[in-house]
Amino acid sequence: MIxxxxxxxxxxxxxxxxSLLFFxxxxxxxxxxxxxxxxxxxxxxTVIFTPTLDNYVELFTENQNFVQQLINSVVMSLxxxxxxxLVSFLAAFCFSRFKPKGTNFLMFILLSIRMLPxxxxxxxxxxxxxxxxxxxxxxxxxxxxxxxSIPFSVWILKGFLDGVSVRFDETGRANGASWFHIIFRxxxxxxxxxxxxxxxxxxxxxxxxxxxxxxxxxxxxxNIPYALAVGTYSDGGLNWTFIAALTSVYIxxxxxxxxLFQKYLLAGMTxxxxxxxx
Amino acid sequence: MSETGIVIxxxxxxxxxxxxxxxxxITFADGETACLLGPSGCGKTTLMRMIAxxxxxxxxxIIIDGTDVTRMRPRRRNIGMVFQYPVMYPTLTVRxxxxxxxxxxxxxxxxxxxxxxxxxxxxIDMAGRAGAFIDELDSGSRQKVAVGRxxxxxxxxxxxxxxxxxxxVNAKLTLIRTFKEISRRLRQTAVYVTHDQTEAMTxxxxxxxxxxxxxxxxDSPATLxxxxxxxxxxxxxxxxxxxxIPVTHTTRGLESPLLAAPVPAPDxxxxxxxxxxxxxEQLQAGIxxxxxxxxxxxxxxxxxxxxQLLVRLKVADETVKLKTGKLPGLRNHDTxxxxxxxxxxxxxxxxxxxxxxx
Numbered sequence: 001m002i003x004x005x006x007x008x009x010x011x012x013x014x015x016x017x018x019s020l021l022f023f024x025x026x027x028x029x030x031x032x033x034x035x036x037x038x039x040x041x042x043x044x045x046t047v048i049f050t051p052t053l054d055n056y057v058e059l060f061t062e063n064q065n066f067v068q069q070l071i072n073s074v075v076m077s078l079x080x081x082x083x084x085x086l087v088s089f090l091a092a093f094c095f096s097r098f099k100p101k102g103t104n105f106l107m108f109i110l111l112s113i114r115m116l117p118x119x120x121x122x123x124x125x126x127x128x129x130x131x132x133x134x135x136x137x138x139x140x141x142x143x144x145x146x147x148x149s150i151p152f153s154v155w156i157l158k159g160f161l162d163g164v165s166v167r168f169d170e171t172g173r174a175n176g177a178s179w180f181h182i183i184f185r186x187x188x189x190x191x192x193x194x195x196x197x198x199x200x201x202x203x204x205x206x207x208x209x210x211x212x213x214x215x216x217x218x219x220x221x222x223n224i225p226y227a228l229a230v231g232t233y234s235d236g237g238l239n240w241t242f243i244a245a246l247t248s249v250y251i252x253x254x255x256x257x258x259x260l261f262q263k264y265l266l267a268g269m270t271x272x273x274x275x276x277x278x
Numbered sequence: 279m280s281e282t283g284i285v286i287x288x289x290x291x292x293x294x295x296x297x298x299x300x301x302x303x304i305t306f307a308d309g310e311t312a313c314l315l316g317p318s319g320c321g322k323t324t325l326m327r328m329i330a331x332x333x334x335x336x337x338x339x340i341i342i343d344g345t346d347v348t349r350m351r352p353r354r355r356n357i358g359m360v361f362q363y364p365v366m367y368p369t370l371t372v373r374x375x376x377x378x379x380x381x382x383x384x385x386x387x388x389x390x391x392x393x394x395x396x397x398x399x400x401x402i403d404m405a406g407r408a409g410a411f412i413d414e415l416d417s418g419s420r421q422k423v424a425v426g427r428x429x430x431x432x433x434x435x436x437x438x439x440x441x442x443x444x445x446x447v448n449a450k451l452t453l454i455r456t457f458k459e460i461s462r463r464l465r466q467t468a469v470y471v472t473h474d475q476t477e478a479m480t481x482x483x484x485x486x487x488x489x490x491x492x493x494x495x496x497d498s499p500a501t502l503x504x505x506x507x508x509x510x511x512x513x514x515x516x517x518x519x520x521x522x523i524p525v526t527h528t529t530r531g532l533e534s535p536l537l538a539a540p541v542p543a544p545d546x547x548x549x550x551x552x553x554x555x556x557x558x559e560q561l562q563a564g565i566x567x568x569x570x571x572x573x574x575x576x577x578x579x580x581x582x583x584x585x586q587l588l589v590r591l592k593v594a595d596e597t598v599k600l601k602t603g604k605l606p607g608l609r610n611h612d613t614x615x616x617x618x619x620x621x622x623x624x625x626x627x628x629x630x631x632x633x634x635x636x
Contacts, residue, residue: 165363167361167363167365168365170330170332170359170361171359171361171365171424172365173330173331173332173351173352173353174330174331174332174352174357174358174359174361174437175358175359175379175427175428175431176352176353176358176379176382176431176433177353177379177382178353178382186367
């Protein structure tokens with residue numbers, strides 16, 4: 001009995017140790033955001049220090065672009081993801097219910113688009129955006145992000161929708177419900193975990209997106225990853241106070257989001273294969 | 279087309295190479311309850327789904343009250359449908375579930391809606407539980423609410439797709455009583471799919487007996503039971519089904535080793551295989567020989583409901599089923615005597631009933 005307890009204790013200690021080890025960089029950057037420049041770079045690192053909010057004050061007040069960049073990030077990711085999830089849900093519903101000819105092939109194509117590395121398409125996309133005058137405009141960029149998020153969402157959501165019995169549709173249809181009612185009032189509530197999972201996955205993608213923002217975005221549409229990449233070297237060396245404060249602000253929203261919805265995230269990773277009887 | 283009710287006009291439905299419903303012609307009269315009865319895979323559910331609009335016929339037309347609805351969307355057809363599995367809004371109460379579809383109908387005032395819901399709640403005997411949530415109900419009550427919801431809209435047609443399949447036995451009886459009450463009160467045209475003959479017998483004004491995508495016979499329950507048009511009908515209905523005894527046509531009439539005396543044959547007879555059918559409960563039986571009886575050996579004996587004995591007999595190399603309440607204490611290999619009363623015999627030629635026997 002006692003040896004069991006010791007074993008268990010050792011086991012959990014190890015797990016905690018590994019977890020904390022992986023968390024160290026995050027902890028370091030957050031701690032650094034409350035330090036002065038000298039404290040950040042001190043060897044040995046200072047563990048005990050007087051926290052200061054100077055870095056944040058500087059970030060929000062003296063950095064002209066930051067607020068705009070933060071708003072861009074939030075607005076563009078949210079709107080792109082909302083559009084993507086809505087479109088994907090309807091597409092997945094169609095694939096799941098009407099099974100158009102070649103559904104499997106189309107689903108394969110959809111997924112293969114997602115496999116495509118961003119840099120492979122960056123040139124044609126840039127030319128298109130430049131020629132159509134879409135560069136540095138919010139809506140085209142939002143739609144572009146949505147387009148990039150849709151394939152994977154369709155995959156997630158189709159799995160969930162396949163799990164919702166057609167009995168629901170048929171009961172509705174044969175009793176006078178419109179398709180709109182069936183899709184949004186009867187079926188949608190049952191795939192909420194899938195919607196939230198798709199939402200979070202896409203949010204992480206768009207939130208972290210740098211390449212396309214850098215190439216087809218511009219002054220108006222800069223997001224935080226762009227700010228981070230560009231601002232890092234702004235004063236000659238590595239601007240550690242800027243990096244620390246910016247990163248802390250940057251990782252907070254997705255972390256809060258994931259913490260709140262982590263159970264759905266797990267459901268999403270299993271592609272809707274784990275689901276209750278309907 | 280001024281005909282009311284549901285007219286099925288030459289409807290065929292094929293799934294790939296399989297023909298589920300084969301060139302059907304049938305009319306379900308206005309205000310009547312028709313049961314589609316038949317073994318699994320006979321096409322009864324497919325036919326119903328086509329009436330509902332959940333499937334489109336490969337050929338033929340479906341006309342409801344003179345309107346061709348073959349290509350019409352389900353919600354335009356003025357139908358309600360109850361399924362095997364009751365699907366409800368779990369977050370709404372019984373009352374709200376029934377009221378929800380009514381909200382689509384803009385011609386109804388709120389007061390009228392409430393009145394209708396009350397009426398339906400009373401018919402399905404759920405008025406006392408109107409405020410309950412669906413999760414709190416057992417499967418039978420849920421199905422009742424589903425029925426209520428489908429009839430509350432007062433559609434022209436209500437379709438029932440084996441609604442009692444997933445309901446336990448006691449609740450089933452209550453549910454059937456509810457169906458009876460509903461069809462008596464609301465006089466909607468109802469089509470009811472079932473594979474349970476007792477249910478069909480209880481509920482139907484007319485039963486359509488189906489097999490392999492075709493309708494074998496469409497008659498009132500009593501006629502269907504007493505005068506099946508085919509051997510299949512005789513065999514399928516009744517528990518157990520009809521006995522069939524091969525007979526030969528001679529100058530003296532119809533003869534068989536099982537029949538003590540030849541039976542008069544009808545005037546016109548073809549050259550097909552002849553068999554006479556008789557229901558197990560119509561056999562006469564006794565321990566001692568009696569007039570017109572033949573000897574029979576008991577092969578197997580099962581006690582049924584209310585002391586009824588279900589006996590498998592060997593009579594002159596034929597196996598015959600007998601249902602009787604008169605012979606208690608029968609044991610296997612006992613010898614008894616049975617007779618096949620003339621007036622109950624029905625003649626079939628090649629599986630089809632021969633009318634007007636002499």
